[in-house]
Amino acid sequence: MQGKWIKRFIWTLVVAAIIAGFVYALREKPQAVDAGAVTRGAMKVSVSQEGVTRVRDVYTVSAPIAGHLARTVLEEGDKVTADVTVVAAIHPLDPPLIDLRSQAELLAAREAARAAVSMAEIEYKRFQSDLQFARDNLARALRLAKTEFLAESALQKATTEVEVLEAQLGSAKAAIELRKAELASAEARLIQPQSSDAPRERNCCVYVTAPVNGVVLGVMAKSEQPVAAGTKIAEIGDPGNLEIVVDLLSSDAVRVAPGAQAEIIDWGGEHALAARVRRIEPAGFTKVSALGIEEQRVNLILDLEDKDPRLGHGFRIYARLTLWQGEDVLQVPISALFRNGREWAVFAIRDGRARQIKVEIGHMNDETAELAAGLEQGDTVILHPSDTISEGALVEARVE
Missing domain, CATH: 1.10.287 (Helix Hairpins)
Structure with a gap:
């Protein structure tokens, strides 16, 4: 009789273990999520845009009269002295051929x-x-x-x-x-043009000299050729006196004020260079983006506060302009934000479960957003919430 009860007890334990195994297998498992924290500290909102360096004052040397331009001996990068260095020599034009x-x-x-x-x-x-x-x-x-x-x-x-x-x-x-x-x-009137090998008079030329001290930035007319009055021959400027031109979307340009701080990045050097906005041009222009979209853009002129002799005229750079900054700002990672209708919301982790909370957002940058209401410092939020996360879902922070 005792053995019969022992067998029943054993079978009962087996059935209970099986049921417990099914319950354990079917229980709700916490989802592993990436978590971030609501913090307080300095925050900066900026916009980055490609720009180009240029010499502030570029002097274009042009032909004062029509004539035959002798070959230009100057090269890009040559130093010139005002009213001394000869940039070009212009001879009289040959008469036309007679039929x-x-x-x-x-x-x-x-x-x-x-x-x-x-x-x-x-x-x-x-x-x-x-x-x-x-x-x-x-x-x-x-x-x-x-x-x-x-x-x-x-x-x-x-x-x-x-x-x-x-x-x-x-x-x-x-x-x-x-x-x-x-x-x-x-x-x-019967004189025919001279051959190119014939010597030219040396006292019949107009010599064009450099207007300022500086460096030759570009030579537009290198070879010997006939030129009309006003033809561009060379450009001269001082590479030590650079400014930066950045074209921003007009919607971003209205948020920038003269005197705003900027950083010059991705220019090839080891560190960023400080700059400051000097002027915002009053007129915009239309530019077609790489995607074929017409955009209204505005040129911003920046002055370099940190200069580097390796930068020259026409170099590509990226400028990061500060639109807003604060020293003690409550902020949340923008990867935690999502839209719920017309409002911003996040999933906060409370007691191991996801809680959807409506938040009010102020300024935003590429990493964080300013919190106006909804969360407190130290709250934990879910980063990159997926479609499987819902109100009350069991979650646990992923450990890296």
């Missing part, structure tokens, strides 16, 4: 000019003969006037005729010089 028809017309014009010179010389000789004859008549008239056999009016007429012929002779001489000048002009 056959134009050449025939110019040859005819030259022959006509030669004939005009001959006609002027003949006219000059005729006036010489007439003047000599008039002078002889005047001499005879003077002799007759002494004997009073010639009227005074006849003497005046002879004198006037000599004076008129002398004037006409002078005019004829001037006409010869005019015709000779026209002949020289016709012959000059």
Whole structure:
């Protein structure tokens, strides 16, 4: 009889163990989650954007006149001295090539000019003969006037005729010089361009010198070539006087004020450089992003407070601009935040269970958000809550 009760007791224990095993297997297991804490401390809100360095005052050297630019001997990086260093030498332009028809017309014009010179010389000789004859008549008239056999009016007429012929002779001489000048002009129009190997006059050039002391930043016209007035030849500036241009979205630019602090990062150096916003340009512009979206952007001009000689003109940098900062701010990791309708919420861990709590958020940066209400310092929140987390779910912080 006793053995029968022992068997029943054993079977009862076995069934109880099986039931306990099922209960244990089917019990709610806590979900392992990443946890973070609500802290209090300094907080900074900033925006980072790519920018470029540039020399504050860039002087562009241009051709003052049209001409033939000699090869520029300066290279990028060469130092120049104001009003001493020759940046460019401009020679007169060669005459254009003459086609056959134009050449025939110019040859005819030259022959006509030669004939005009001959006609002027003949006219000059005729006036010489007439003047000599008039002078002889005047001499005879003077002799007759002494004997009073010639009227005074006849003497005046002879004198006037000599004076008129002398004037006409002078005019004829001037006409010869005019015709000779026209002949020289016709012959000059027949001059063909010189070959590139022909030596050029050294005293017929316009030398363009550097306007300021500095360094050559770029050479736009290196090779020998014809240039028009105003053609850019080179750019000169002082690389030690740099500024930074950063284009921000207009919605971010309105949150930045002149004098705001900034950091220059990812420029290639070992540490960040301090900078400060000097000016926000009043006009924006449209820029197409890499995704093809049109954006309204505004240029911000920054002054470097920490300078590095390795930075030069046109270098790429990243600027981190401070939009807001606080010293004693209650903050929560932004990875704990999620939207619940129109409100922000988090899952806080309380007594081992997830509790959904509505929070009010102020400023936000890439890591934390300012807490205005909802949590206290030291509260533990779930980071990156998944869809499996719900109100009252059993959770435990994952141990790394």
